[in-house]
Amino acid sequence: MNKNKVLQIVLFVLLFLIVGLGAYYLYSKGVICKSPTRTDEEITEEGLYKTDEGVSFELISPLPDSEIDCKFTLAGKMPREWFFENSFSYSIIVDGKEVLAGSVQSKDDYTEKEILEFAEEIECKEGCIGEGEIVLKNANPSGLPENDDQYRIPVKFTSKCSVEEVVEETPKVAVVKLFFGNSEKDPDFEKCEVTYEVKRTINEVVAVGKASINELLKGPSTIEKSKGFYTSIPSGTELKSINIKDGVAYVDFNEKLIEGVGGNCLTSRIRSQITNTLKQFPTVKKVVIQVNGKSEGVLEP
Known part of the structure; x- marks a missing residue:
């Protein structure tokens, strides 16, 4: 092998090492970004909504303008700032009247996670008929109106929900x-x-x-x-x-x-x-x- 050939190989190896070491240096310094990987605490792009005050959250069910039964699951992911002691409230409005109110609980530890998952089984026994709204309300322990936030989910109930009739036995x-x-x-x-x-x-x-x-x-x-x-x-x-x-x-x-x-x-x-x-x-x-x-x-x- 002649000297020119050997010299070319040496130069190629040196160039490869220089490029590799340079890339590693830039990667370690954050100049070259790592590919993003989704964690459990991140809100996905799909199902992303914003509250009245611009807080982004993920709504899983029910989705806006969907048809739901009297029994349904209210589920999603919400930033922990919306919670107080792992809960925030909701209400169901039909024809301008509140027919049901309650709270949503998260099993996640709000002291450790930025985003808390919630899933609450809800049953509307009376008044849920036709078009209505499920209103999510942030926990506001201060009670100050300027700290209130909400998100309204328009829905349509597929069947009339009423209290089960108590059938009294006719006395003999x-x-x-x-x-x-x-x-x-x-x-x-x-x-x-x-x-x-x-x-x-x-x-x-x-x-x-x-x-x-x-x-x-x-x-x-x-x-x-x-x-x-x-x-x-x-x-x-x-x-x-x-x-x-x-x-x-x-x-x-x-x-x-x-x-x-x-x-x-x-x-x-x-x-x-x-x-x-x-x-x-x-x-x-x-x-x-x-x-x-x-x-x-x-x-x-």
């Missing part, structure tokens, strides 16, 4: 007979021991005899009165107890039952009302009327 009812006097059927009030039945619907209960007497003490209804029905039982009479044993119903009232009551016809009619009302039940063959636990002399002619 029973039809009982009550007995009253009747001025149309006995205009001269001569049939002292005769009373006439009306039918009353009550809630079905175990103690149907007690329920029937309590209905009797209410007296005839307005419609029943228009048909001539009336009661002879004094106002203020209250049922204290009723016990049925061996076919005998022992029914105890307060003293109002006999207060101011006199005359054979009146006492007979009161007794007839109570006795006939209880004897409609197969288990009752006889009725003993008491006042404060005593039956002697009660409603006797």
Whole structure:
């Protein structure tokens, strides 16, 4: 190999080394920039939005002008300046009215990261119908209006959201007979021991005899009165107890039952009302009327 050839090779190697060392020096000094690599804390270009105050953030869902259901996920990435103790607030506005409000939580540590991820499951149970807005509001512990910031997401709800209806079970009812006097059927009030039945619907209960007497003490209804029905039982009479044993119903009232009551016809009619009302039940063959636990002399002619 001649000297010229060797010299060319040496010069080429030296040039290569010089260029390589120069490039390394510039790279280490930052003159030649490293290729950018995305970290978890960076906001991507796709889905980039700006708040009213120009804060850039990434919105993942729901996107503006999208259709959403009553249940949806509010998710994205927001600079930590928007958070206070890892949360900021939101509200849902429909027809100018706030129908739901709450807060968005981030599981990231705001003391370590510049950008915090958030994902909140939201369910709008009432008022979310048609077009509305989801308003994101920054945390503003100072309370000063100049520190407020927000971003409004226009959306359309695909279905009406309402509170689940509580279906109440219709109570079972029973039809009982009550007995009253009747001025149309006995205009001269001569049939002292005769009373006439009306039918009353009550809630079905175990103690149907007690329920029937309590209905009797209410007296005839307005419609029943228009048909001539009336009661002879004094106002203020209250049922204290009723016990049925061996076919005998022992029914105890307060003293109002006999207060101011006199005359054979009146006492007979009161007794007839109570006795006939209880004897409609197969288990009752006889009725003993008491006042404060005593039956002697009660409603006797």
